[in-house]
Amino acid sequence: MSKISIxxxxxxxxxxxxxxxxxxxxxxxxxVLDCAGSSYHETSSCLKRKIKAYxxxxxxxxxxxxxxYGLPITNxxxxxxxxxxxxxxxxxxxxxxxxxxxxKSIDEAAxxxxxxxxGGFTALASKxxxxxxxxxxxxxxxxxxxxxxLCSSVEVGRTNSGINVDAIxxxxxxxxxxxxxxxxxxxxxxxxxxxxxxxxxxxAGGFHGPGEGDSAVNVAISAPGVIGAVVKNSKNKKMHELxxxxxxxxxxxxxxxxxxxxxxxxxxxxxxxxxxLSLAPAPEEGESVAAVIREMGIDSAGLPGSIAALALLTDAxxxxxxxxxxxxxxxxxxxxxxxxxxxxxxAAKKGFITIPMLQAMSSVxxxxxxxxxxxxxxxxxxIASLMLDEVAIGVFTNKTVGVRLxxxxxxxxxxxxxxxxxxxxxxxxxVLESKDKSFIRRGGRIPAPTFSHRN
Numbered sequence: 479m480s481k482i483s484i485x486x487x488x489x490x491x492x493x494x495x496x497x498x499x500x501x502x503x504x505x506x507x508x509x510v511l512d513c514a515g516s517s518y519h520e521t522s523s524c525l526k527r528k529i530k531a532y533x534x535x536x537x538x539x540x541x542x543x544x545x546x547y548g549l550p551i552t553n554x555x556x557x558x559x560x561x562x563x564x565x566x567x568x569x570x571x572x573x574x575x576x577x578x579x580x581x582k583s584i585d586e587a588a589x590x591x592x593x594x595x596x597g598g599f600t601a602l603a604s605k606x607x608x609x610x611x612x613x614x615x616x617x618x619x620x621x622x623x624x625x626x627x628l629c630s631s632v633e634v635g636r637t638n639s640g641i642n643v644d645a646i647x648x649x650x651x652x653x654x655x656x657x658x659x660x661x662x663x664x665x666x667x668x669x670x671x672x673x674x675x676x677x678x679x680x681x682a683g684g685f686h687g688p689g690e691g692d693s694a695v696n697v698a699i700s701a702p703g704v705i706g707a708v709v710k711n712s713k714n715k716k717m718h719e720l721x722x723x724x725x726x727x728x729x730x731x732x733x734x735x736x737x738x739x740x741x742x743x744x745x746x747x748x749x750x751x752x753x754x755l756s757l758a759p760a761p762e763e764g765e766s767v768a769a770v771i772r773e774m775g776i777d778s779a780g781l782p783g784s785i786a787a788l789a790l791l792t793d794a795x796x797x798x799x800x801x802x803x804x805x806x807x808x809x810x811x812x813x814x815x816x817x818x819x820x821x822x823x824x825a826a827k828k829g830f831i832t833i834p835m836l837q838a839m840s841s842v843x844x845x846x847x848x849x850x851x852x853x854x855x856x857x858x859x860x861i862a863s864l865m866l867d868e869v870a871i872g873v874f875t876n877k878t879v880g881v882r883l884x885x886x887x888x889x890x891x892x893x894x895x896x897x898x899x900x901x902x903x904x905x906x907x908x909v910l911e912s913k914d915k916s917f918i919r920r921g922g923r924i925p926a927p928t929f930s931h932r933n
Contacts, residue, residue: 501735502700503553503594504742505679506536507686507751508693510558510598514567518576521564522583529556529584532693532746533591539745543738551738552700556588557684558598565610573613578620585625595667597684599630602674603645605923615648619656622664629682635672635869637876641924643866646670650862654885657854662886666849666897670865670881672872677752680813683880694751697739701731702757702765705791709773720774721794728798731755736804753806755799756813756844757791767791767813768821779822780830789842815849815882816904827892827905833864841871846879851895851906854887859915861885866918874927 513524537554544551561580565573581599588596599621601611611632618630632649635641649670656664669682676687679696686694708727712720735753743750757767768779770791776783800806816822816831825831833847840846846868852861865881872879884904886895891908 501549501551501697501738502756503555503679503681503698504536504540504551504739505555505557505597505684505696505698506532506693506746506748507557507677507690507696508532508559509686509690511563514564518568518572518579521576522579525558525580526583526587529558529587529593529596530591532556533587533593535746536695536742537592539742542745543741546741547738549734549738553594554592555679555681555684556593556596556598557678557686557696558584558596559686560600560602560688561598562601562608562610562614565613566608568613570609570613573609574617577613577617578624581617581621581625581628585628588627593627595627595629595681595684597629597631597678597681598686599628600685601632601645602688603642604633604636604639604672605642607642607645607648611645612648615645615652618652618668619659619664622656622667623659625667628667629684630668631671631674631683631685631880633671633674634865635873635924636926637673637873638926640926641672641866641869641873643862643918643923644921646865646869647858647862647918647921650858650865653883654854654856654858654861657885658887662851662854662884662889662895663897665882665884668882670869671878672869672880673876673878675878677754679752679754680756682882690751691749693746693748695739695743695746695748696751696754697735698754699731699735699756700765701728701755701795702767702770704731705757705795706766706770706773709770717790721790724791724794725798725801728755728795729801732799732801732806750805753799753804755795755806757795766819766821768819768825772821778825778828778830780825780832780835784835785839785842788839792843813843813845813848815845816851816907818849823904826907827894833907833909837868837871840868840879841875841877844878846871847881847883849882849884849897849904851884851886851889851904852909853889853891853906854885856885856909857911857915859918860909860911863912863915863918864909870924873924876929 515521603611634645678684679698771779774787889906893906
């Protein structure tokens with residue numbers, strides 16, 4: 479690891495005190511492929527031991543750094559290698575039992591170690607759904623019902639490989655069943671992805687991807703308050719001048735995040751992974767992306783100008799963050815999860831934020847239909863079609879997008895839904911349904927776009 483200079487320490491202390499910076503999450507990525515055993519009981523036991531052993535050191539190191547700088551770290555998380563790799567060795571009938579047992583063991587390890595969330599109950603299926611991936615998705619409803627800390631994801635599309643519609647169909651059916659089993663809450667811990675990075679520290683899409691090392695510390699910055707303060711103090715600046723101000727603070731924030739990540743990594747003899755500098759809201763005052771858009775000069779997120787404002791924010795954050803951190807990864811942009819953002823949720827209640835508006839906004843930010851509550855009676859075909867539309871945006875614009883839908887049984891458009899904690903509250907959105915559902919039922923694959931084949 480590189481040595482940390484005194485100047486970086488002083489700059490970090492300054493930004494903590496003046497800008498009230500907080501770290502959304504530090505996430506320890508773990509390669510657990512060495513836990514593949516001859517029986518799923520053996521695999522589960524190995525996973526539990528390894529996760530707990532690393533988690534104890536990781537939490538202790540994070541708390542020491544937290545106390546040293548007086549810097550709040552909101553969440554301490556772990557990501558592991560995609561679990562579907564561990565399921566491939568079993569026949570399909572046994573793989574489903576293995577998926578359930580492994581999911582339970584991972585969740586228990588996180589709970590016993592004091593980890594907030596653990597990601598990696600994941601399948602990568604942008605081209606084909608393997609036996610392990612199918613078993614994971616088929617057992618997913620029961621796993622989500624019987625766990626609290628476990629987060630799950632499935633990648634169903636990449637720009638260079640196209641879209642796996644069969645995987646989307648299976649994901650939609652799993653989500654609908656899981657939502658009935660959990661009264662609508664399961665969707666908060668399950669995301670469908672396109673162009674997923676291998677080092678995501680944010681949940682629910684986090685996993686320790688192929689190509690990563692044995693372990694790595696990734697840092698997720700949540701900076702709506704810091705960016706919002708800059709925007710508020712730049713009322714009379716032109717748009718390009720505002721962009722420069724956001725770039726400057728983004729640079730400083732990413733330097734602070736790198737310092738924190740480096741110190742934690744050094745303490746546990748791990749690598750520094752990546753810094754994910756994102757506008758990631760929380761359901762509390764001062765942590766709203768929609769509020770930053772309002773400060774830019776628009777009455778509410780969702781009104782005309784919102785997409786351009788979000789594009790300016792995302793671009794400036796990326797430019798500043800890339801210059802400030804040695805390794806930038808994850809999403810690194812702006813998130814628009816409806817339930818986790820107080821003002822975004824209110825905009826949805828007023829009708830300014832709709833599903834089509836969220837889809838349009840996703841073309842310039844880091845997530846797509848994120849934490850969107852819909853009526854539980856919405857058909858699986860429509861749920862799959864919403865997923866497919868958003869994934870198509872990601873694949874054909876060559877960017878990362880995610881879909882977290884919350885079908886709520888018995889709920890009607892406009893109903894208020896309390897999710898609790900970090901997930902906040904939201905209002906059920908109206909969903910337009912096609913009577914003819916034969917398009918999504920075709921299944922198969924959508925080929926990669928032509929431009930993805932350039933040399």
